[in-house]
Amino acid sequence: MTLGNSATEHYDYAVVGMGIGGLALGALLANAGKRVIIFEQHYLPGGYGHTFAQGGFAFCAELHYVWDCGPGERVTKMLEKLGLDKEVTFRRLDPDGFDRIIGPGVDYTIGSGFDRELERLGGLFPGHEPGLRKYYGTIDAIHRQMYDLPIGFSWRTVLAHPSRYPHLLLYATWTLERLFDKLGFPAELRLILAGQSAIFFMPPRDLSLLVHAGGVGSYNQGAYYPSRSYRHVMRALLNKVREQPGCRSMLSTEITGIHVENGRARSVTTIRGETFNADNVLFDADAQLSLDLIGRRNFPKAFLRKLDYDYGPSVVSIYLGLRDIDLRRHGLGEQNIFWHPKVDLNEVYDDQLGDTFPDYPFFFCNSPTLRPHDAVLAPEGCSQLIMVAPCTYDSFAELRSKSEDAYQTAKQQFADRVIAVVESELVPGLSGHIVEQAVGTPLTNYFYVRAPKGNCYSSPLDPRHVNLRRLNYKSPFANLHFVGASSSLPGFATVIHFACMLYEKLTGDRVY
Ligand SMILES: Cc1cc2nc3c(=O)[nH]c(=O)nc-3n(C[C@H](O)[C@H](O)[C@H](O)COP(=O)(O)OP(=O)(O)OC[C@H]3O[C@@H](n4cnc5c(N)ncnc54)[C@H](O)[C@@H]3O)c2cc1C
Known part of the structure; x- marks a missing residue:
């Protein structure tokens, strides 16, 4: 192994990755007086939460x-x-409506408060009020029990306290569809309710009921957006590390090796061949990537099975900078809009994740500039519109392996189809106002965030991958811990929650 000058630098913690998990944990440890060094291969911090600049726009x-x-x-x-x-604050999105679900025969805006939703949906779907009551009761109970789980939970945790986690025991293997079937809900009601967790990119047939309840239960308590910008959030956390004595941060620095000896991680090596010694290593990248960095042969067989998970769907993301258009006049506001070409979400996903790109893709969109914010997200007279549409990794990877032109053409075609649907269904004349456009595919996700297969949430969020045997912070190396979506559950707040619990475990100090 090559040792650079940096071999003389010694840290308490080396953090691999500046996603929200690495930044939150790194900031907490630095704040507690630990010597922290944090690395990120991208030139920007934040992982999936990074903000990039283009033509005067700041797109998260x-x-x-x-x-x-x-x-x-x-x-x-x-x-x-x-x-x-005081420095990093969030504004609550309109509690009367932060998600709007649109599909054939459906246009419904979801707000906070299960009682209120029960009353509204009960009125729209007469006869289903008892089922809806049971549904919301179940979601609420699962949500509360999930957030009561300690870090490193397993079946043993739950079996040892059956009266504390009854719903987790009962529903651990359920899909959302199984609950819908049990309650006999009609197609339109399923679309609305599943639409509340559409951001997880799984159809009800496959989506873990636990994940659905986690998302719906959490947004029910409040959906938020940073008062300034995600860039500000990530920078504030990174500065917390940078400002502490004995700490250091390195952007544009890929970690290419983690050296282990006698069951412990000893040092990390950068792409430039520098080596940094550390008492502990925290791994915020996708946990499977640790195999390449540490070497598969160093892992016990049983642990290799834990790392042998599949990856969930990816997305095409389209970032538009618009000039001289008032999106409010077209009914857009603070909400996310989820647009579905069919009522049956299972069919929607079958079409979208099949071999060919759909003509009328399913997508969600929002306009960050319509949300209350203090940062400059767009030049004067301009606004943003962001669309995200699920897709498979293979379709794009195959094209690129054949020809760069074919890949670029397909990428633009996919984006054009989404833009065409937005133009015909939501914002007539949209294309005449586009002044900036960026399109990301699964390959872009890998390039900037090292998300294998361009995955959004690491493993698929189905009961086979989200269960009480799920990978947690523990690695087979006593002083190397995983932090981040692949070893907890995805989502900004969830990853932060697990990072806080890991901080408490590592230091004995309290956050909560
Ligand atoms: C399309 C989409 C929409 C989403 N929408 C939402 C949403 O609305 N709300 C929400 O809460 N969540 C959302 N999420 C999920 C959320 O973004 C993620 O769960 C969360 O940001 C993951 O954080 P993380 O810390 O696990 O790491 P990541 O964001 O995956 O970051 C890992 C970092 O590690 C770096 N890295 C990897 N390998 C190395 C290496 N060898 N050396 C140095 N650095 C390395 C990567 O470059 C990356 O910056 C969305 C995700 C996607 C894809």
């Missing part, structure tokens, strides 16, 4: 709205711990 890559950012909630508690709660 993949955080659309987040939860747990209200007074007394988990993200706020972390910010308080860091003394950042």
